[in-house]
Amino acid sequence: MAIKKGIYAASMSIFKEDLSLDIDSTIKHSEKLIGEGLHGAIFFGSTGCAQLISSNEKKQLIDRLNNSKFKNHFMIGTGSNALNENIELMKHSLNNGIDQFLLMPPAYYKYGDDGVYSFYANIVQKIPESKIILYNFEKLSGYKFSVQVIEKLVKDFPKQIVGVKDSTYNLYEILKIPNFLIFPGSEVKLLKGLELGNSGIISAICNVTASLARKVYDDFHNKKKQTLNEKLCSVRKVFDNYNLISGLHSFMSVENKKFKRILPPLSLLSSVQQKELMLKLKELEFFPEKNIAA
Numbered sequence: 008m009a010i011k012k013g014i015y016a017a018s019m020s021i022f023k024e025d026l027s028l029d030i031d032s033t034i035k036h037s038e039k040l041i042g043e044g045l046h047g048a049i050f051f052g053s054t055g056c057a058q059l060i061s062s063n064e065k066k067q068l069i070d071r072l073n074n075s076k077f078k079n080h081f082m083i084g085t086g087s088n089a090l091n092e093n094i095e096l097m098k099h100s101l102n103n104g105i106d107q108f109l110l111m112p113p114a115y116y117k118y119g120d121d122g123v124y125s126f127y128a129n130i131v132q133k134i135p136e137s138k139i140i141l142y143n144f145e146k147l148s149g150y151k152f153s154v155q156v157i158e159k160l161v162k163d164f165p166k167q168i169v170g171v172k173d174s175t176y177n178l179y180e181i182l183k184i185p186n187f188l189i190f191p192g193s194e195v196k197l198l199k200g201l202e203l204g205n206s207g208i209i210s211a212i213c214n215v216t217a218s219l220a221r222k223v224y225d226d227f228h229n230k231k232k233q234t235l236n237e238k239l240c241s242v243r244k245v246f247d248n249y250n251l252i253s254g255l256h257s258f259m260s261v262e263n264k265k266f267k268r269i270l271p272p273l274s275l276l277s278s279v280q281q282k283e284l285m286l287k288l289k290e291l292e293f294f295p296e297k298n299i300a301a
Contacts, residue, residue, distance in 0.1 A: 008079060008106060008107065008138070009138070009169075010082070010107050010138055010140065010169055010170060010188060011046055011047070012046070012188065012206040012207050013045070013046025013047065013206070013207045013224065014044070014045050014046050014197075014207050014208060014210075014213060014217070014220045014221050014224050015045060015046060015047045015048060015049060015082070015190065015207065015208070015209040015210070015213065016037070016040050016045055016047075016048045016049070016054075016209075016210065016211075016213035016214050016217065017049050017052035017053060017054040017055065017084075017192075017209055017210060017211045017213070017214075018033070018036060018037040018040065018048040018049055018050055018052070018054065018055055018214065019033075019036060019054055019055060019214050019252075019255060019256070019259070019266070020033050020050075020051070020055040020056050020060065021033045021036060021265050021266065021268070022265075022268040022269070022270065023268070024268065026268065026270060026271075027064065028060055028064040028065075028067070028068065029265065030064075030067055030068045030071055031071075032265055033050070033055075033068060034068065034071060034072065034075060036214075037050065037077070037081065038075060038076075038077050040213070040214065040217050041077045041080050042077075043217040043218050043221075044217050044218050044220075044221035044222075045080075045213060045217045045220075045221065046080065046207065046221075047080040047081065047082060048077075048080065048081060048082070049081075049082040049083070049084050049109050049209060050065075050068060050069075050081060050082070050083055050084065051065055051083060051084040051085070051086045052084040052086070052109055052142075052209075052211075053084075053111075053144065053147060053211070053252075054211040054214065054251065054252055054255065055084065055086075056252065056269075056270050056273065057084050057085075057086025057087075058086055058087075058114075059270040059273070060086075060270070062087070062092060062095070062096060065083075065086075065096060066096065066099050069083065069096075069099055069100050069103050069105065070103060072103060072105065073103055073104065078104065078105070081105060081107070082105075082107040082108060082109055082140070083096070083097070083100045083105055083107070083108050083109070084108070084109040084110070084111075084142075085097060085108060085109075085110055086111070088113040088114060088115065089113075090126065090129060090130070093110065093130060094129075094130055094133050094134060097130070097134050097137055098134060101134065101136055101137070106136055106137055106138050107138050107140075108137055108138065108139050108140065109139075109140045109142050109172060109209070110127070110130070110139050110140070110141065110142060111142035111144060111147070111148050112126055112127075112142075112148050112150050113126065113148070114147060114148045114149055115149070116149075117149065118150065119150075120153055120155065120156040123150060123152070123156055124156055124159060124160060127139070127141070127160055127164075127168065128160075128163070128164070131164045131167045131168070134167075135166075135167065137167055138167065138169050139167055139168055139169065139170075140169065140170045140171060140172055140188065140190070140209075141157065141160070141168065141170070141171040141172070142171075142172050142174070143171055143172065143173045143174060143175045143177075143178060144172075144174040144175060144192070145175045146174070146175070151175050151177060152171065152175070152177075152178060154178065154181065154182055157171060157178070157182065157184070158184065161184055161187060169187065169188055170187060170188025170189065170190065170206065171187075171188070171189055171190070172190045172191075172192055172209045173189065173190065173191050173192060174191075174192030174193070176191065176192075176193075176196065179191045179196060179200050179203070179205055180199075180203060183204075188206040189204075189205045189206050190205065190206055190207055190208055190209040191205060191208050192208065192209060192210055192211075193208065193210060193212075193243060193247075194208060194210055194212055194213075194216060194220055194223075194239045194240055194242070194243040195240045195243050195244065196208065197220065197223055197224070197236070197239070198223060198227065198233065198236050201224070201227045201228075202227075207224060208220065210243075211246075211251045211252070211255060212242065212243050212246050212251070212255070214255055214259070215242075215255065215258060215259070216239055216242055216243070219235050219238065219239045219242070220239060222234075222235050223235055223236045223239055238291060238292075238293070241291050242288065242291060242293050245284065245287045245288055245291070246258075246284075248284075248287075249276060249280060249284065250273070250276075252269070252273055253269070253273060253274060253275055253276050254276060254284060256269050256275055257275045257276040257280070257281045257284060258284065258285070258288070258295060259295070260275070261285070261295040262295045
C-alpha cells in the first residue's frame with residue numbers, strides 16, 4: 008500500500024508497572040490520534056522509545072494490529088542497529104499485512120554515504136515488498152543524509168525508497184525528487200514545507216497537537232487563511248526546551264497516570280520543569296484535558 012501525504016505522529020509507547028510494553032494502551036493511543044484527524048501513526052519511532060523496547064514486545068504489538076480498523080494507517084519504525092534484526096521485524100510486519108516502515112540508519116559507529124547505501128540496499132533486496140521512509144536524524148544516528156545518497160537510493164530502488172523524514176532539516180528545503188515524500192520532523196517546518204511542496208510532517212508533538220496540525224494542513228490545501236499555525240508552532244517551541252519524550256510523558260501524565268511510566272535511562276521532567284512546562288502551555292491556552300489523546 009502506498010504511503011500517503013499528511014500529518015503523522017511518532018506515537019508514544021505506554022508501559023505497565025513492571026515497565027513491559029502496555030500493548031493495548033499503546034495501540035489505543037495511536038488509534039485515538041488518527042480518530043482526531045491524523046493521517047497515520049508510527050509505532051517505535053524515537054518518541055516511542057524504539058531503542059529501549061525488545062524485539063519480542065514489538066512483534067507482539069504488531070500481531071495485535073490486525074484487530075485495528077486503522078491498520079492501514081500505521082507505519083512501523085524498526086529502531087535497531089542490527090541489520091538482520093531490522094529485516095526480521097520488517098518480515099514479521101509484512102506477515103501481518105503492514106508494509107510501511109520508518110527506518111533510521113544505525114547509531115554509534117561512524118560511516119559515510121557508501122555504508123548507508125549498502126545498509127538500505129541489503130534490506131530492500133531481502134524485502135522488496137517494503138515501502139521505506141528514510142529517517143534523517145543526525146543528532147541521534149550520528150549520520151546526516153546527503154542529497155546524493157538519497158537520489159542514488161531512489162534511482163536504484165524507486166518502488167521501495169519512497170520518502171524521507173527530515174529531522175536534521177538539511178533536506179526539506181532543497182530535495183527535489185518527483186513523487187518522493189518529504190516529511191519535516193517539526194510543526195515549525197510544516198507550513199513552510201507545504202509551500203515548498205513537502206508532504207506533511209512526522210512529529211513527536213502530534214501526540215498532543217493532532218487536531219491543530221491537521222487544521223493547518225487542511226487550511227493550506229483548501230487555500231484558507233491560517234488561524235492556528237502560530238499557536239501550533241508556539242506549542243512546539245515550548246516542548247523544544249526539554250527532552251521531547253520526557254516533556255510529552257510529563258504533560259500527558261497530568262490527565263493519564265499511565266504516562267508517568269517511562270523506560271530508563273529516560274525520565275520524567277523534574278517537578279520544577281513540569282510546572283514551568285505547564286505554565287508556558289497555559290499561557291498559550293493549551294491544556295491537557297483538551298489535547299490528550301489517551
